[in-house]
Amino acid sequence: xxxxxxxxxxxxxxxxxxxxxxxxxxxxxxxxxxxxxxxIDIVPPExxxxxxxxxDIRNFKKLNEVLSGAEYVYILAAISDANxxxxxxxxxxxxxxxxxxxxxxxxxxxxxxxxxxxxxxWVYSECEKENVDENSTLPSNxxxxxxxxxxxxxxxLIRSYSNLYNLNYxxxxxxxxxxxxxxxxxxxxxxxxxxxxxxxxYINGDGKAYRNFMxxxxxxxxxxxxxxxxxxxxxxxxxxxxxxxxxxxAELVKKNINKKIKIKCIDSxxxxxxxxxxxxxxxxxxxxxxxxxxxxxxxxxxxxxLCQK
Numbered sequence: 001x002x003x004x005x006x007x008x009x010x011x012x013x014x015x016x017x018x019x020x021x022x023x024x025x026x027x028x029x030x031x032x033x034x035x036x037x038x039x040i041d042i043v044p045p046e047x048x049x050x051x052x053x054x055x056d057i058r059n060f061k062k063l064n065e066v067l068s069g070a071e072y073v074y075i076l077a078a079i080s081d082a083n084x085x086x087x088x089x090x091x092x093x094x095x096x097x098x099x100x101x102x103x104x105x106x107x108x109x110x111x112x113x114x115x116x117x118x119x120x121x122w123v124y125s126e127c128e129k130e131n132v133d134e135n136s137t138l139p140s141n142x143x144x145x146x147x148x149x150x151x152x153x154x155x156x157l158i159r160s161y162s163n164l165y166n167l168n169y170x171x172x173x174x175x176x177x178x179x180x181x182x183x184x185x186x187x188x189x190x191x192x193x194x195x196x197x198x199x200x201x202y203i204n205g206d207g208k209a210y211r212n213f214m215x216x217x218x219x220x221x222x223x224x225x226x227x228x229x230x231x232x233x234x235x236x237x238x239x240x241x242x243x244x245x246x247x248x249x250a251e252l253v254k255k256n257i258n259k260k261i262k263i264k265c266i267d268s269x270x271x272x273x274x275x276x277x278x279x280x281x282x283x284x285x286x287x288x289x290x291x292x293x294x295x296x297x298x299x300x301x302x303x304x305x306l307c308q309k
Contacts, residue, residue: 001221001288003228010035010227014070016057016103017077018050019043021181022118022174022219026074029220040066041077057099064106071113072227075103078118078150081183082272085147096150097157104161114168116226117158121173121212121239122148124276133279134173134235145271155235162233170231172222175214175239175278175291178298180305188213188299191250192306195257205268207247210275212240215293215301225289234286239278241291252296256303 003010013030017023018039024046030037031047038051040063045052055062057077067073077099079085079092100117107115124132126142143149161167178188191201222238225231250263283289293301 001225001228002230003225003287006228007033007035010072012069012071013037013074014040014067014072015074015076016040017075017118019045020076021179021183021216022177022223023074023076024181025179025216025220026076026223029217029224033224035224038070057102058094060102060106063102064109067103067106067110067112070107070110072116073103073107073112073114074116074118074223075100075154076118080120080147081185082122082145082147083185083269085145085150089146092146093150096147097153100154100157104157104167108161108165108167112167114170114232115158115161116170116223117154117172119151119155119171119173119235120148121175121237121276121278122273123152123155123173124278125271125273127276131277131279134237134282145273148271148273168232170226170233171235172226173235173237173239173278174219174222176211176273177216177219178213179216179302182216182302187246188249188253188302191253192257192303195253195259195261196306198259198261200262200264201250201253203246203250203263203265204272205246206265207250208245209272210243210245211249211273212243212275212278213249213295213298214238214240214291215298218291218293221292222283222289225283225287228287230286234282236283236286237278237280238283238289239280239291240295241293242295243275243277244295249299252299253303256300
């Protein structure tokens, strides 16, 4: 990656939401390279040596204080579980949209060098074509899930602040994460936990929906890559290396855990992400980033870690 030649230039990195799965992997990776980070979260980070500030993204007054001196601010804090977005829409929008607005205002006030926002490949959900890239038009008049809507709105807010106030940004459209600490409600974590307990695995829909799942260490590498100047005021995809159907995920979980369990299909969820072929060409050409962890390798890692617990 191009940024690896410029690590000495990176200072005053703040990660809002640094205690989550992607945040934890990112902090571990950054510190292994000698980069000092400050974590802002409502949950303390696993690494007790990190500088930690307890702050809710909805608390503008405190955010405005704690971002003093920050140069690079990552917005990883979000309600990223699609089910939780549906079940707690007021809280989800307050965090996913209102929280971002708070960070933008505080960043402008504190003259932050750049905002780095964790968006998602879900924004491509309703695109007509299967093959999509950063130039694909997002059909905002046909959004079918409030999680997707919140991420598109977040992107729009960030671009508006850039246009109005010259606040630099990078928007990262993440692939769907898996690995240690990922939410227990995500498909992979749910399937693994069910299988370990000898319970049936339930798939919403016919199992044909697919994902390019991305292991969290690849997210961490992506988060580092965007600190390069080539990512300033860019929207960039970072998706996983291969397409895997949800049914195939369930079958691989069953195979790796080696228990006699059943896989059953039930009703699909409204607005669920069906999958797209998301291009990573821009992240490779601009930043020298590409995903490294193949799905079956990452899945085995996640199962091993859960079994150890």
